[in-house]
Amino acid sequence: MGNKIKYNIKNVHAAKLTVSVVDGVTTYSYATPQPIPGAVSIALDAEGESSPFYADGIVYFRSATNNGYKGDLELALIPEWFRTTILQEELDSKGVLVEKSDIAESVKFALLFEFDGDVNAIRHVLYNCSAARPSIESQTKEDTIEPGTEKLSITADPRGDGLVKARTGNTTDATTYAGWYSAVYVSTPPSPDPDPEDNGENNGGGVA
Numbered sequence: 001m002g003n004k005i006k007y008n009i010k011n012v013h014a015a016k017l018t019v020s021v022v023d024g025v026t027t028y029s030y031a032t033p034q035p036i037p038g039a040v041s042i043a044l045d046a047e048g049e050s051s052p053f054y055a056d057g058i059v060y061f062r063s064a065t066n067n068g069y070k071g072d073l074e075l076a077l078i079p080e081w082f083r084t085t086i087l088q089e090e091l092d093s094k095g096v097l098v099e100k101s102d103i104a105e106s107v108k109f110a111l112l113f114e115f116d117g118d119v120n121a122i123r124h125v126l127y128n129c130s131a132a133r134p135s136i137e138s139q140t141k142e143d144t145i146e147p148g149t150e151k152l153s154i155t156a157d158p159r160g161d162g163l164v165k166a167r168t169g170n171t172t173d174a175t176t177y178a179g180w181y182s183a184v185y186v187s188t189p190p191s192p193d194p195d196p197e198d199n200g201e202n203n204g205g206g207v208a
Contacts, residue, residue, distance in 0.1 A: 003117030004118050004119075007117075009113060009114070010113070011113060013036060016109050019160070026160055028163075032183065033183070033184060034085075039113065042072070042074070042113065043071045044072075045070055045071050047067035047069060048064060050063070068164055069156040070156070071154060072152065075152065086107045088107060099133070108130055109129050109131075110128075123167060123168040124168075127166075129156045131152045131154055132153040134150045166185060166187065
């Protein structure tokens with residue numbers, strides 16, 4: 001039986017993405033996911049357009065584009081490892097984080113997180129994310145302490161091979177579910193079915 005509802009956000013992780021091109025072949029690899037504690041909220045809007053084509057006086061065909069997602073991840077505090085690894089701030093010899101303006105390209109990463117459900121948590125991964133620098137803000141303390149938060153503006157583009165996101169479902173196997181935060185899950189295409197007309201003549205097999 002699957003979930004009927006979802007609520008809460010937790011277990012946010014990020015894993016740096018490395019893209020390599022060798023002999024014209026592009027490969028994608030991820031570092032081990034690292035936790036981002038203190039998730040408050042996430043709101044990512046779908047990016048893309050729907051374009052109708054009219055013929056015979058009706059919408060004859062409609063094309064749709066998937067340009068990923070864009071929105072905000074709100075956190076209690078952005079961890080230092082994320083600032084240095086993803087936002088490319090430098091930690092100097094005195095332990096001070098230094099931000100410079102000479103960053104040419106943003107670091108891409110996979111973003112992993114989950115929502116609670118009435119049966120099982122629903123685990124997600126967005127494969128090709130970038131994060132903009134957060135704003136600097138706070139406010140004075142009054143009679144009660146109101147914790148401040150920090151927001152990361154997240155853009156989740158399709159990868160070069162078209163991969164955008166994945167999430168666990170009602171029939172996700174236990175090993176994949178349990179290992180969701182151990183390594184970034186990437187679906188493996190199924191092996192092609194053997195040609196029913198091939199009786200072993202093309203591979204040396206068959207009945208002797």
